[in-house]
Structures are given as C-alpha cells and as structure tokens.
Amino acid sequence: MSSVGPPSPEGPEIGRARLLPTGLGLRAILREEGARSALIAASSTVLLIGLVLWWVLSSEAWPAVQKQFFSPVHFRAAWPDVLGGFWLDIKMFLVAEVLILVIALLLAMIRSLRGPAFFPLRALVIIFIDLVRGIPIILLILLLGFGIPALQLTGVPNSALFWGVATLVISYSAYTAEVYRAGIESVHESQRMAARSLGLTQFQALRYVLVPQAIRNVVPALLNGFISLQKDVALVFVLGVREGVREAQIYTASTFNYTGYLAATVLFLSVSVPLARFTDWYTERDRRRKQAVGS
Amino acid sequence: MSGSQKTWTKMFALLAALLLVAAACGNSDDTDADAGGESGEGSGAASCAVEDLNLVTGGTLTVATGEPAFPPWVGVGDDNFDVPESKTGYEGSLVYALAADLGFADDDVVWVRTGFDEAIAPGPKNWDFNIQQYSITDVRDEVVDFSDPYYVTTQALVTFPDSEFANASSVGDLKGALLGAQIGTTSLDFIEDVIQPDTEANVYDENVDVEAAMNAGQIDGLVVDLPTAYFIIAVQVEGAIIAGQFDADAADPEQLGMLFAEGNSLVGCVNGALQNLKDNGTLQGLEDTWLTQDGGVPIIGN
Structure with missing residues (x-):
C-alpha cells in the first residue's frame, strides 16, 4: 500500500473503500457515489412510474376513471x-x-x-x-x-x-x-x-x-x-x-x-x-x- | 449512518419523481368531457326492436336491483321477499310491464344483484339497467344516464308514538331531533337542506341498520320516502308510526329513475316504453296496487 498519507480509518461501513489513499479523497468519492446512486435511484423510479402510468393512462376507460376518482x-x-x-x-x-x-x-x-x-x-x-x-x-x-x-x-x-x-x-x-x-x-x-x-x-x-x-x-x-x-x-x-x-x-x-x-x-x-x-x-x-x- | 442517509436520498428522489409525474398528467382534466358520451344518446331514432337493442346478452333484458331488494318496491308478500321473479312490488312489476312493451317475454327478463356502489363504479356492466330507487340529480347524471322518472315521492318521518316529535306539525318542530337516514337517498339532503336539525343526522348503510338504531333508541326518528315508510312501520320497526309526510313544497320532490351506463343507447327505447305505460294508465295502476295506502298521513309543513 502507499507509504504517503495516514492509514485509512477502519470501520465496517467503509470496508469497500478502505484501499483508497486518503481520508479526504475517500469522502469525496463517497459523496460522488451517493450522488450517483441517488441519480440512478431517481431515474429508475421515474422509468418505473412512467411505465405504470403509460399503461394505466392508455386504458380506454381511463377518462371515465379519472372523472370519477380523481x-x-x-x-x-x-x-x-x-x-x-x-x-x-x-x-x-x-x-x-x-x-x-x-x-x-x-x-x-x-x-x-x-x-x-x-x-x-x-x-x-x-x-x-x-x-x-x-x-x-x-x-x-x-x-x-x-x-x-x-x-x-x-x-x-x-x-x-x-x-x-x-x-x-x-x-x-x-x-x-x-x-x-x-x-x-x-x-x-x-x-x-x-x-x-x-x-x-x-x-x-x-x-x-x-x-x-x-x-x-x-x-x-x-x-x-x-x-x-x-x-x-x-x-x-x-x-x-x-x-x-x-x-x-x-x-x-x-x-x-x-x-x-x-x-x-x-x-x-x-x-x-x-x-x-x-x-x-x-x-x-x-x-x-x-x-x-x-x- | 450512511445507509439511512442513502435511504432518505432515495425517498426524496422518489417523491420528486412522483411530483414530476403528477404535474405532467395534471393538465388533462378538461379533455375528459367528451370521452364518456361518444357512443350514443344521438341514437334515439334507432329501432327499438328487440334484436336492435343494445343489450349485454342478446335477446335478454338483464335488470339489476338491490341486494337484498326491499318491499314495496320488489318482492311483496310473505314468500316473495327478495324474489324479483315474483313480478310483485312496484319496481318488480314495472320491469315486467316495460319488458312486455319492448317485446320481451317474461322469461327473457333476467335479474342480477348489485350493491349501490358497484352500480355506479366506472367499467363494464353486466346489466342493461339498474332499478333500486335511484333519485335523479344533475350531479349523478354526469357519470351515469337516467331514464325519465317512473315515480315521484315525498319524504316522511317515521318515529315512535311516544316520541316528543310524533306530533310535529312543522319542520321547525324537528330542530332538536336526532334523525337518521339511509346513505345515498335524497332523505339525507332533505334533512340537511330543509330541516337543518341542531345535531347532525346519523347515516346508515341499509334500512335494516336504521331499524336497529331506532330500536336501540339511538335516533328519535327516520326520514325516508313515503312508500318505504309504510313498509318500515308495517314490517321492520314494531310499534313505529309515520308522524307525517313533508309538504312537497319544502323540497324538490324525489324523482326515481332507472340507471344506465353513461351513453347507453337503450335509455331512449326504455323511455319510449315508459311513456306508453304512462299514456295507457298502466303505471298509475301499478302505483295504486303497490304504493298507495289507505288512510291519510298528516302533513308536516314549513
């Protein structure tokens, strides 16, 4: 492992990132990972809801249902x-x-x-x-x-x-x-x-x-x-x-x-x-x- | 810690996505006006021969009524309770008279049962029309179609003779009463719009529950249409009386109509048959047989 920088902090929640060089870089990467997974979560959610909505809205009976329920x-x-x-x-x-x-x-x-x-x-x-x-x-x-x-x-x-x-x-x-x-x-x-x-x-x-x-x-x-x-x-x-x-x-x-x-x-x-x-x-x-x- | 933070991030993302989607489909409200009525209503001039009628089962008139169906509307007589095929009761015999006028044999009339909610839910129906004392109102007419009225009734007050409200002579005498009504009836509107009692009326699913509440002393009286009031005092609530019928001027009279799916072309032909029954006196005859009772009921005025 690298000889520069302090040893990575120990802890179960960052086990995956332990090989990374510095604490500072680690936090940045974690933050980036967080942003990326949020992005993925959001887009897959939009996709899923979009599909379900498209399916429901394409029903012939939807206008009647919308009028009576929504x-x-x-x-x-x-x-x-x-x-x-x-x-x-x-x-x-x-x-x-x-x-x-x-x-x-x-x-x-x-x-x-x-x-x-x-x-x-x-x-x-x-x-x-x-x-x-x-x-x-x-x-x-x-x-x-x-x-x-x-x-x-x-x-x-x-x-x-x-x-x-x-x-x-x-x-x-x-x-x-x-x-x-x-x-x-x-x-x-x-x-x-x-x-x-x-x-x-x-x-x-x-x-x-x-x-x-x-x-x-x-x-x-x-x-x-x-x-x-x-x-x-x-x-x-x-x-x-x-x-x-x-x-x-x-x-x-x-x-x-x-x-x-x-x-x-x-x-x-x-x-x-x-x-x-x-x-x-x-x-x-x-x-x-x-x-x-x-x- | 980071695990729960991620969960929150995801939940916010989900919420944002939902809001986006809601916004995207929020502006389609005014496009639905023409969606329901595209198939029909203009087809009144079409043939009303049995083979040309818009029926769920060809050659058969499928009629829905309540579950159970109550006298004096359907199934009158000890062995006929809840038996529409007995051709008894005002609505029961009216359906057979209409069917005959439309060209159906009695055996071609098939009865099915629906609850109140089921009948008005959107979606395909397994009946041609539904008859269970539906009152015709404009708001309801937006989502279903009604036939012309087949009966006009007034509201009546049912109570016990020893009640302080048994001798009410005006709507004002009932301000202090705890009243009950059945859900979905214009009786409830009548209580709220005309009587306006100090205590909000209780509302029940079936008139069986109203009966239980009266016997339990939970309500002082019940507001119901006059023919049903006769049935209640005769059969359901022992010892109850009709304290009076409300002056028709006090509220819009309740008009009962048969209920059709929105845009069903059958309504024109049924209205034609109903008109024939009115013209030849059959409808009045049915009313005299099943609904009119001897003995005057006092009037409760404004």
Whole structure:
C-alpha cells in the first residue's frame, strides 16, 4: 500500500473503500457515489412510474376513471365534510388508545399472576381475550353498538359513538394485553425470583420489576397497534356515526363520484405514514441502544 | 449512518419523481368531457326492436336491483321477499310491464344483484339497467344516464308514538331531533337542506341498520320516502308510526329513475316504453296496487 498519507480509518461501513489513499479523497468519492446512486435511484423510479402510468393512462376507460376518482373539483367539494369527519376519527383514536393502553396492561398483569389463588381471575381474562379475539371486529361493533342500547338498561348510555369507541377499546385491549404479556414473559424468570426473594409481593414484582422492563421491549409492537387502531376507528360508521370514511361515502353516494374516498385516503395517510416512520425510527434507535449496552 | 442517509436520498428522489409525474398528467382534466358520451344518446331514432337493442346478452333484458331488494318496491308478500321473479312490488312489476312493451317475454327478463356502489363504479356492466330507487340529480347524471322518472315521492318521518316529535306539525318542530337516514337517498339532503336539525343526522348503510338504531333508541326518528315508510312501520320497526309526510313544497320532490351506463343507447327505447305505460294508465295502476295506502298521513309543513 502507499507509504504517503495516514492509514485509512477502519470501520465496517467503509470496508469497500478502505484501499483508497486518503481520508479526504475517500469522502469525496463517497459523496460522488451517493450522488450517483441517488441519480440512478431517481431515474429508475421515474422509468418505473412512467411505465405504470403509460399503461394505466392508455386504458380506454381511463377518462371515465379519472372523472370519477380523481376530479379536483369533487376533491375540493368533498374535503370540508371529510375533514370534519376525520377529526372525529382522530378524537376517537386518542380517547380509545389511552384507555386501551391502561386496560390491556391490567389484563396482562392479571394474566401473569402466579399461584392457584388467582386462578379464577386468570381464567376470566383468558376467556375474555379468547372470545374478543375470536369475533371479527365489525361484528363486535354491530353486536354491542346496536345490541346493548336495545336492552335499555338504566344508566347505560345508548349513543352509537359511545358504543363504537367502547367496542374498539374492548377489542384492542384483548390484542394489546397479549402484546404486554409477551413482553412480560420475555423478561427473564430470574428477575421475578430476585424480586420475590427481596420480599416484594407478586403485584409489586410486576409493578416495579417486570412491567417496566416488559414495556420497553414491546414499544414497537404497541406502536404498530396504534397504526392499526388509527385506521380501524373508521369502522364505527356502521353504527351511523359520521366519521371521515362515512362522510366520503355520503359524498360518493349523492354525487356518484369517488373522489371523496381519495380525500379520506389522503387524510388517513397523513397520520398513518408519519406514525409508521416514527415506529421504524424508534425501533431502530432502540435496537442500536441495546447493542451499545451489549458490547 | 450512511445507509439511512442513502435511504432518505432515495425517498426524496422518489417523491420528486412522483411530483414530476403528477404535474405532467395534471393538465388533462378538461379533455375528459367528451370521452364518456361518444357512443350514443344521438341514437334515439334507432329501432327499438328487440334484436336492435343494445343489450349485454342478446335477446335478454338483464335488470339489476338491490341486494337484498326491499318491499314495496320488489318482492311483496310473505314468500316473495327478495324474489324479483315474483313480478310483485312496484319496481318488480314495472320491469315486467316495460319488458312486455319492448317485446320481451317474461322469461327473457333476467335479474342480477348489485350493491349501490358497484352500480355506479366506472367499467363494464353486466346489466342493461339498474332499478333500486335511484333519485335523479344533475350531479349523478354526469357519470351515469337516467331514464325519465317512473315515480315521484315525498319524504316522511317515521318515529315512535311516544316520541316528543310524533306530533310535529312543522319542520321547525324537528330542530332538536336526532334523525337518521339511509346513505345515498335524497332523505339525507332533505334533512340537511330543509330541516337543518341542531345535531347532525346519523347515516346508515341499509334500512335494516336504521331499524336497529331506532330500536336501540339511538335516533328519535327516520326520514325516508313515503312508500318505504309504510313498509318500515308495517314490517321492520314494531310499534313505529309515520308522524307525517313533508309538504312537497319544502323540497324538490324525489324523482326515481332507472340507471344506465353513461351513453347507453337503450335509455331512449326504455323511455319510449315508459311513456306508453304512462299514456295507457298502466303505471298509475301499478302505483295504486303497490304504493298507495289507505288512510291519510298528516302533513308536516314549513
């Protein structure tokens, strides 16, 4: 190798460029490579999208589809109502998510209790989770949303919105409880035994030792549930609730134009894509932090 | 680090490419006006003999209706629910009368089922026309074709007798009501444009869901066209009454039309047949048989 210049810096990410002479030249080349690959990425993307578009636009039916699905006029006309409905989706999502996180944790903690004395509690939780997870969520919404108010029990609200959100909380709590439980079980058994040997009760061991470690392990899975719930709140429209998707449907039904659905899609994406990016970012950061601790 | 930076660069490149492409095809909006209607509408003078008709299956009149189809429009009678072939109900019997006038035998009428959305989506259709109480409006007419109206109806309020709105005599009495309507009906427009209640109306897919919501006490009342209101109080919601029909002056009366794919030349011939049925009194006869009920319904005025 060359005798002039400092030795190339070591590191896995530049393994390919290690034979190159100077650090400065290396950075320049890396930069150039970055620019070149960006150029290639951009041109192949344009080519691919161009081909797909050419294929779609050359369809004889395209003008009709464009008129019914991608009309700027209808987009503007549908937007205010769809946006108003979407705001209700967001509110339902936030209220439901907070309740789900709390209720699911309680369920998971009950399910993780040891000892024969707690058997009835554990059994009840297992039955609840099995039943709720075994019913399609749309069916659960219809059953609880129309069924319970029809009983006309005193003191029980009959609002469709209330029962729609309540059903989402019930359903998602069952799924989320299992996420928590997986987290609790991923904490090594020695932690529980150590806590118990220090004189902590079962609840205290869960509360102060197991759950804090468990939650950190399952945050990415919980965030994934957020993304899912953020879209599923729309299902309460079957009860007559005027949320975003329903408003889009109303617009479509009265005008026979589907652009309202496009407006709803844009709104849902505007929340779910950032959430998905955040989840990825958080998972990656968490992975790196764990590796740093490990090494 | 450099890996994720590259990913970002690529994503921005992708975004830029998308924007470019979107800009490139963004200015083609006004070229679509003449694309849909190129095949027909000018062909009203063409022959309406069965062999010359524009049909999806030659020699057969393929008619679409709802899934399920409700009385009093289609399938009236205990054994006939959702059976359009029974030739009962206003729309069911009208189709057979039209078919006869066009020269089809009863056996040449074939029924298919579509949901509301399916019927209006662009693309090829597997039916000649669709009949399920579609109201004719100008906006809808831009993407489909309608026949001339075959029925004009008014809106009615269905509620329970012990409701505070059961004795409403004017639209103003309903300001405080939580109302329900079925999606895609002019009933919803009527609520929003004419009644303008303080609380936004709930909107349901099917009138089965409206029934569930009424039984659950989630809505005070339901706005629906008068013939359907009769069916609901007779069959669907036990104990409900028609509190009144709205004064026709309060809104545009709802005109029902058969729905055709945009530019279908068949619409001219069907309109001709419909006109014959109007002229010879058959249409009025069908209306008297299937839709008109005894007993006056109070009027809810402005």
